[in-house]
Amino acid sequence: MKQHIVKIKSIDKITHDVLKIVTEKPKKYLFTPGQATDISIKKEGWSDKENPFTFTGLPENNYLEFTIKTYPSHKNVTNELLHLKINDELILHEVYGAISYKGEGVFIAGGAGITPFISIFRDLHSKNEIGNNKLIFANKTKNDIILEEEFAALLGINFINILSDENVEGYAKGQITKDFIQANSGGTNQFFYLCGPPPMMEAIEKQLADLHVDKKSIVKEEF
Numbered sequence: 165m166k167q168h169i170v171k172i173k174s175i176d177k178i179t180h181d182v183l184k185i186v187t188e189k190p191k192k193y194l195f196t197p198g199q200a201t202d203i204s205i206k207k208e209g210w211s212d213k214e215n216p217f218t219f220t221g222l223p224e225n226n227y228l229e230f231t232i233k234t235y236p237s238h239k240n241v242t243n244e245l246l247h248l249k250i251n252d253e254l255i256l257h258e259v260y261g262a263i264s265y266k267g268e269g270v271f272i273a274g275g276a277g278i279t280p281f282i283s284i285f286r287d288l289h290s291k292n293e294i295g296n297n298k299l300i301f302a303n304k305t306k307n308d309i310i311l312e313e314e315f316a317a318l319l320g321i322n323f324i325n326i327l328s329d330e331n332v333e334g335y336a337k338g339q340i341t342k343d344f345i346q347a348n349s350g351g352t353n354q355f356f357y358l359c360g361p362p363p364m365m366e367a368i369e370k371q372l373a374d375l376h377v378d379k380k381s382i383v384k385e386e387f
Contacts, residue, residue, distance in 0.1 A: 168193060168205055168256040172248060173227060177246075182276075183245060184309055186228045189252060193228075195219050196387075197283035198278025199261035203230070205244055206253035211276045214257065215241035218279035222286055228256075231310065233276035233322050263357060263385040270349045271299045272340065272368055280385055281359065298322040300348055302340055303362070304329040327383050340364075342371040345356055358384040 168190040178184045195201070202214040221229030234242050236326050263280045265288070271281050278301060288294050299319055305327060315323045326336040327343065336344065345368070347354075352375045358365055365384060372382060 198263035269355030277360035
C-alpha cells in the first residue's frame with residue numbers, strides 16, 4: 165500500500181471541537197468529492213495508528229483539506245491531532261469512499277457525517293450546479309453545526325437544520341422522522357445521500373423504506 169508523507173500547512177479550529185487541517189498535496193494524488201483516506205501521524209508511537217478522514221477541499225486544489233471532529237476523551241489519532249502544529253507531518257494512505265454525486269437529491273447528515281458532503285457541495289458550486297439539492301443536517305446544538313454560514317450561502321432555504329438537545333428559534337427541534345423527511349424533501353422520487361452514526365443511518369433507512377424510496381436511490385457512507 166503506497167503511503168505519502170505531507171506537511172501541515174495550516175491548522176485551525178472552526179467550531180468548539182472541529183479542526184480544519186490543510187496539508188501539502190502529493191503529485192498525481194487524485195480523489196473525487198466525497199472520498200476519504202486513512203491518515204496516520206508521523207510521530208513516534210503514532211505512525212502505525214490510522215483513522216479515516218474525508219477530503220473536504222476540491223480535487224483541483226493544489227493542497228488537501230480535511231475537516232475533522234475531535235474527541236478529546238478518545239485516545240486515538242483524532243485526539244492527537246489537537247496537539248499538532250504547522251510543518252508537523254501526516255501519512256496519507258490509499259483513497260477510497262462509497263459516496264459520490266449521482267444527481268439532485270436530499271443529503272441527510274448527522275454531526276461529523278457532513279464531511280463527505282462538504283467537498284460535493286463545493287464542487288457543485290464551482291460548476292454552478294447546486295440546483296435544487298437539499299441538505300438536512302442533524303446536530304445536538306447550534307454550536308455543533310459545521311460550516312453553517314457556508315452551507316446557508318450555498319443552499320439558502322434548502323439548508324435545513326434540526327437540533328436534538330436545544331431549542332433555537334428558526335431551527336427544527338428533535339430527531340429526523342419520516343414526517344420530517346417527507347415535509348422537507350420535496351418528494352421521494354430522487355436520490356437520498358446519507359452519512360452519520362450507524363444508529364441514525366439505520367433509523368433513516370427504515371424511514372425511507374416506509375416512504376417507498378427505491379433502495380437504488382440511496383447513496384450512503386457510515387463512519
